[in-house]
Amino acid sequence: MAEANISDLIEQYLKEILSQDEITEIKRSEIASRFAVVPSQINYVINTRFTLQNGYIVESKRGGGGYIRIEHVDLVDDTKIFDELIDYIGDSIGNNNADQIITALLEDKVVSEREANLMVAAIDKNSLRISDKVSENTVRARVLVGMINRLRFESTNIHG
Amino acid sequence: MAEANISDLIEQYLKEILSQDEITEIKRSEIASRFAVVPSQINYVINTRFTLQNGYIVESKRGGGGYIRIEHVDLVDDTKIFDELIDYIGDSIGNNNADQIITALLEDKVVSEREANLMVAAIDKNSLRISDKVSENTVRARVLVGMINRLRFESTNIHG
DNA sequence: ATAATATTAGTCAGGAATGGTCAAATTATG
DNA sequence: CATAATTTGACCATTCCTGACTAATATTAT
Structure with a gap:
């Protein structure tokens, strides 16, 4: 590209x-x-x-x-880094930073590509968009639908 | 026309x-x-x-x-099950019903056990809990940490 | 030893170059 | 006519690049 x-x-x-x-x-x-x-x-x-x-x-x-x-650093072998990662996420994280973390997990083979795609879909900003009206169940529906829609596609990328 | x-x-x-x-x-x-x-x-x-x-x-x-x-990206062959599930989910869904849907996907071998566990973690009611002062990034942090902790709870190995 | 100087790297704020969001206005459709 | 789809523009957010200023460390002079 x-x-x-x-x-x-x-x-x-x-x-x-x-x-x-x-x-x-x-x-x-x-x-x-x-x-x-x-x-x-x-x-x-x-x-x-x-x-x-x-x-x-x-x-x-x-x-x-x-x-x-x-x-x-290899996330698989280093539990301490893993802790620090969760520490880094803390109480709040944006879409881009979250994507970066998931990419790192994928590259270190902590998760498969399908799993990474599910995770990316789960934290998508469209799914988690919060307004006055949304309830927990509303967000859950969007998150779940987002993940299911991800499953509609074959894993195309490499990294295997 | x-x-x-x-x-x-x-x-x-x-x-x-x-x-x-x-x-x-x-x-x-x-x-x-x-x-x-x-x-x-x-x-x-x-x-x-x-x-x-x-x-x-x-x-x-x-x-x-x-x-x-x-x-x-190419659609997988059998897309009917996804359409039906998404239709059933609609705009809102509770934790238990969502879990059932994920279980169905697992039983149909649409997703692996690890993938199903990630999905369950993603739509967990503690993660999606919404109060007056939660932001999108707050929920995202909880969802992401929830999924990561689920990965740790199992083995951190893709092939494990 | 201590001070002065040289040699690095770090921080921060600002400008430019993008793309994103939202809602009002307009147009098309049934 | 009522509703949905399209079009537009004002304002926002992010990313990149630069340079002036700062901080830390090593080396040299006294």
Whole structure:
């Protein structure tokens, strides 16, 4: 597809590196100049694409010999991360963030694609839309219908 | 006899593209100017003609390099059971009735046990509890945590 | 040791480029 | 005529990109 954003390209570049090693250390200024962007854009990419809900842990150090270390964590093996994930969700979460979490669960094979699709359908914003009139049973109907509609389609994507 | 309105023409145009590729990415403003309509009419066309029930999955992103992605997916062979269930559910359904529907899907082997458990967790009455100050994101957090906890409660392995 | 300087990375706010929502106005349909 | 579908526009939300300023750490000078 059309990955028009530089941020997307930087993301791809970093994930390419991480597909070979579970952990990598980069120099912010080096990546920035490689893609001809200001250094702070690297922070932007990391903050929007390499978060815990995406399955990454990031550490850094400033000063001479400074670095940014990105580690891909395996949700299956790390119960503690799992706890932190639920902790992160807390009392409130938006549709996009929730989708990211489910994507991370899928990529780490905690759930199958069919299961992930059901989860995405369950937390869809159209289903959970709340107005004055809605009752619990109204929302339940929408959530259930949303999940059933998801089942109407074959799983098309890869990831298996 | 139905005179083709602009929305119909836009629909045809998009479906023409989708007849060649299963998936396409458009720029809302580009399509809008091509047909000389306001951008939000593209949303109207998508919301009325490219729905899940019709076999389309739509995703979008805003901001620079934003897009609307439309994917056409194939219906599974036996769709009758879904229609009937959705018809039965209607606009409102209680926890027990919903559980029964999910059990029926499980017994018919439409869903696996893990999938059924996820669905049950999603429509749990504690998750969908609605009071005066709940927001959409509040309910979403409860639904998502409920499903994740269900996954932990079982084995966290897809093949387990 | 301590201070000064150099070398990193982090934060934040703003502007630009998208797409989304909602309801009023208009048009088509039965 | 009554209702549903379409069309429009004002306003909102999100994402990306930049740069000025800040913070932390290492190195060098005194």
